[in-house]
Amino acid sequence: MNLLFGEILRNRLLWLLAFVPVMFVIQKLKPEAHTLLFALSVLAIVPLAALLSHATEAVAAKTGDTVGGLLNATLGNLTELVIALTALAAGQYTLVKASIAGAIVTNTLFMLGASFLLGGLKHHVQEFNRTNARLQTTLLFLATVAMLIPSAVSEAATAFTHELSVGLSILLIAAYGLGLVFSLKTHREFFGSAEHAAEDAAEGGAPWPLGLALATLAGVTVLVALVSEVFVESVQEAAATFGMSPAFVGFIVVALVGAAAEMASAFSGARKNRLDLSVGIALGSASQIALFVGPMLVLLSYFVGPAPMDLQFWPGAVIMMLIATMTASLVTISGRSAWFVGVLVLMVYVVFAMTLYLLPPRIP
């Protein structure tokens, strides 16, 4: 328990945890204060996500390389999964889909681009493991194809789309699983540096005992679910107040909130000239959402929520995912980076954000 408090004192991001109780109090007293509740829920989710990823890594560190890698690979985006599940249970399919697509695009463009830029402002030229980058971008490409094809070949036909979405989801999860076998087991020597990442991210402070880590994991997951409920309820009305389109909220705001903790690790890695870490987190997280979290939500929608969800995305979202994947592929081919590469990747993200921000509310 002292370790948990020690971690909280050491890591300033965790001071935001104070907003968790504040939010619950306000929710009881003023349930109609949507904008305030939205702001508080954002401030509460960020440190909870950080704690969650710290606990996941602590469990992973205790359970050995392969099981640990597996844990990181399945629970690494637990925050995104819990938020999306809450929205799914509330029947907000458009928000769920926008947040999946947005998380992929935000990780691929914003997290990667800002890592390149922040690293490049400090170091003249940086190198990274391009084998890992290539694996992740190819996985992302496969997922984008799976999300593109249903809308490309048919425009209506609901029954067809649902059957196909289940099939594609199983396929993507299988590809993700085989990718783990490949990178953690049969060809791990090519991904050495990425392996290190998890351990290093958990560095600083004494290692947590397994019991504390597991308890934190369970407790914080419940907290994230409770906060997410407030977040999902308040986000649309708050957005209207701020004059944001629903597409902007789902795609950009939810995605940035969900990934805040990972961004902290990715950016600090880039500043320390350990771009392998940053690229691994950014692209690994994007491909995990595309091949595991998203498909999992489709399958879970048959048990949670009012009706099944399919994999058919708004065409604009599919194009953005495709462009994000192409951008990542284009800028990681050489395995080298400098500040301007980061600017270019960020610019593509700003093009998307600006478009979604200005988009008239009835689209999509």
Place this chain on the structure above:
Amino acid sequence: MNLLFGEILRNRLLWLLAFVPVMFVIQKLKPEAHTLLFALSVLAIVPLAALLSHATEAVAAKTGDTVGGLLNATLGNLTELVIALTALAAGQYTLVKASIAGAIVTNTLFMLGASFLLGGLKHHVQEFNRTNARLQTTLLFLATVAMLIPSAVSEAATAFTHELSVGLSILLIAAYGLGLVFSLKTHREFFGSAEHAAEDAAEGGAPWPLGLALATLAGVTVLVALVSEVFVESVQEAAATFGMSPAFVGFIVVALVGAAAEMASAFSGARKNRLDLSVGIALGSASQIALFVGPMLVLLSYFVGPAPMDLQFWPGAVIMMLIATMTASLVTISGRSAWFVGVLVLMVYVVFAMTLYLLPPRIP
């Protein structure tokens, strides 16, 4: 003649030749048994295609490197050409186009992916000549652009589409011809290993004399044409019986049947750690269909068949060809492969096959 029988005894695939006479007998006795005739015609085409490619290589081996390379490059997909010509004469334009697009996608994704996977299961990491892979994928890219542009700029306008299709077909055949000059003549030193491929594929057993090879080539071509007629007649009705959509049949079934013989060579090359051979056959065959067989069919449609055929494909097919080309380009950049690369490429193929299989029958 002994050589021919020797080859038949040595190569177990050729034992399927027994189905050729069986099919003709059934066709006479039970012309309405479409499903049976379809199955028999498939079983008959596979060994005939193998014999055809063996004979082509035998002629090529006798006529020296350049003429031989040229022969392989023009007759290498004789089976696909004969099947498509039969469908063209029957006025089945949708089947012809689906089989062209399907052959490109199947060679690029299934043959390449399965080669990577089969090779990778036996060898940890495999290398191949990436200069040849890059040439073939760039040729494929050009062909895909030529097939994409007519549908991209205009939706109706038949006269325009026909004029344009003839122009583009001549262009693609010219590009293909110049590509042969480049790889067989002016810059052959960069494609050395692919050159070897033809000779090696013809290995095992004594070399055939030219007369036997030419006679086999002529005779088997006639047989393929006769069997194709039964195949084209029965395929749609058999598909309905099996519950397959017409798109699935044209794209997947016809393409797999037509390429069976080449697949045998490509897979055996991959197992023997000669991935150059496999990549050369898979991508070389795809680009040959895209830049030679397909355009040739457009031009021949002015002489064979009830009306001219254009190069305007179903948008879904164009997207699949484009994705197949991008996938091939993405995974061959490094010139290295491992089993999981094969899995990824195959997964893209399965996404397409699953989509086409589930597609409601009225599309496209």
Place this chain on the structure above:
Amino acid sequence: MNLLFGEILRNRLLWLLAFVPVMFVIQKLKPEAHTLLFALSVLAIVPLAALLSHATEAVAAKTGDTVGGLLNATLGNLTELVIALTALAAGQYTLVKASIAGAIVTNTLFMLGASFLLGGLKHHVQEFNRTNARLQTTLLFLATVAMLIPSAVSEAATAFTHELSVGLSILLIAAYGLGLVFSLKTHREFFGSAEHAAEDAAEGGAPWPLGLALATLAGVTVLVALVSEVFVESVQEAAATFGMSPAFVGFIVVALVGAAAEMASAFSGARKNRLDLSVGIALGSASQIALFVGPMLVLLSYFVGPAPMDLQFWPGAVIMMLIATMTASLVTISGRSAWFVGVLVLMVYVVFAMTLYLLPPRIP
């Protein structure tokens, strides 16, 4: 002044300057002779553009590397800018947009492809600085994304499109500016060879004094503006006479005329085995038009011309720009070239030109 005449005598292209006064005389005497005036204005623009780029380089050479590079980067496509401004003032938005898209495609495909081909016919294999090629193609990719997104997410909504276009234009100009800081200042050592290009292009003949260079720059810009007016007025009617579609004129004819002078430099560089120079001119010019000239025209349209112009292009043009960028990226990855690479790139251009030429007049 002797230097100016010396340059004119030395460079045969400049002999075409004789057509400038001829055109003005014919314009006075026979203002209705559209076809003749069109031909004369083309013949007059080509040498003026050559003189303009010579003067720009002479000023650049006098002002030191950084300022010089900056000047080349902003005034390098002065001819295209002046022609487009004239069309903008005349309210011919379709022509302006077609000429922007056409200039990007023509520089990326025709100038690059012809350089590869002309160089490759003389030299077996040529090498070039692929870092610079990668920077330029990534910049082009960003611009294409910025032009694709408005049409991809929304089909109508004029107010939205105009706001977005201004935002995207500012973004692109900022990216272009930062790109200059990167290649001329912080990471100039990676672009060394391209740096040389400007100086070399200005080689031959004594260096011009600053006064002469500036006076030429100013005087010739005025002349280009006057000739452009005749060109813009006559081009559509002349096109109708020659049976060309308006799309073909804007995309192909205007683009070739505007870039004629740069092509002369690029092709001569390729023949001298200095492919760095050619690739730098072709891709640098394309990215300058996409990230500087085009966006500048959008911003200037609020001051010049009857109504503001947006960045929403005809979908066919966006697809062509995207394919051009992908082609450039595909063929410059390796940093090596041979004649057939040039053929392939040119073939993509011919596919576009043929499509636009045959396009029925009412599209787009």
